[in-house]
Amino acid sequence: MELSEITKRAMRVHGLYDKLNLAKHGRTWSRHDFVLGFVGDVGDLAKLTQAADGIRPAPPGLGLGHELADCLWSVVVIAELYGIDLEAEFTMTMRQLEESITGEREQGATR
Template identity: 60%
Template sequence: MDIQELQARAITIHDLYDALNLAERGRTWTRADFMLGFVGDVGDLAKLVMAAEGARAMPGGRAALEHELADCLWSVLILAHRYEVDLESVFTRTMGELEESISDRLGRRSGSA
């Protein structure tokens, strides 16, 4: 699956959540709600990473870690959709900028040695 296919799948689930939230709560999630949900998922992911590294006990093991990683990716894809960000082009540009910056810094370090 490429990033457009991932985002399309994420939007399908987003739309299902909108329908469910509207039916159960009379409202859909705002962009701020999605951001708060993402923060919660990142917190859960942090705990699972700590558990995977032996720093804490956490049920679920690898399956829970995989699930939270997928939840976090879903949130990023949905936030990009809700803010009309073309993740593929922005990711490509940002990684190019980072590669150039890191390579320059490494070059300066090896040139000064």
Template identity: 50%
Template sequence: MNLEELRQQAVRIHDLYDEMNRYERGRVWTREEFMLGFAGDVGDLAKLVMGEEGAREVPGGRAALEHELADCLWSVLILAHRYDVDLEAAFRRTMTELDVAISARLPKAGEPS
């Protein structure tokens, strides 16, 4: 699955959540509420990573870690959608900038370390 296919699937789930929230609560989440949900997911992910590293006891194990990583990816895709960000272009641009910046700090071939 490529990024566009992931984005389309994420938006479909987003739209289902909107439909459910309209039905159950009479409103949909704001962009700020999506961000707060994402922050909560990142916190859950941090606990699961600590569990994977043996630093704490966490129920769910590997399956929970995979689920939370997918939740975080979904949140990033939806935040990009809600803020009209071309995530693929932004990712490529950012990785190029990082490549240039990091490479500039490394010794060139033949130079002493």
């Protein structure tokens, strides 16, 4: 699945959550609410990775793949809500990291 398809599907689910939250709570989530939700998802992800590594018991009802997908969903939605072209930013950031890592490796080789 291409990132553009992931984004469309994530925003469809975002729209469904808006309808649900409006019906249940009389309001939709703000951008800040999504960021706070993402922080919670990252906390769950940390617990699940600890469980996968045998450091703690697994939380009931959660799976590592599910939580990674939740985190991806949050990142995609947050990027859309803030008008960030995630694909372009990812491409640029990976290029910068590759150049930085290559430069450091080359410097280490000349020492």
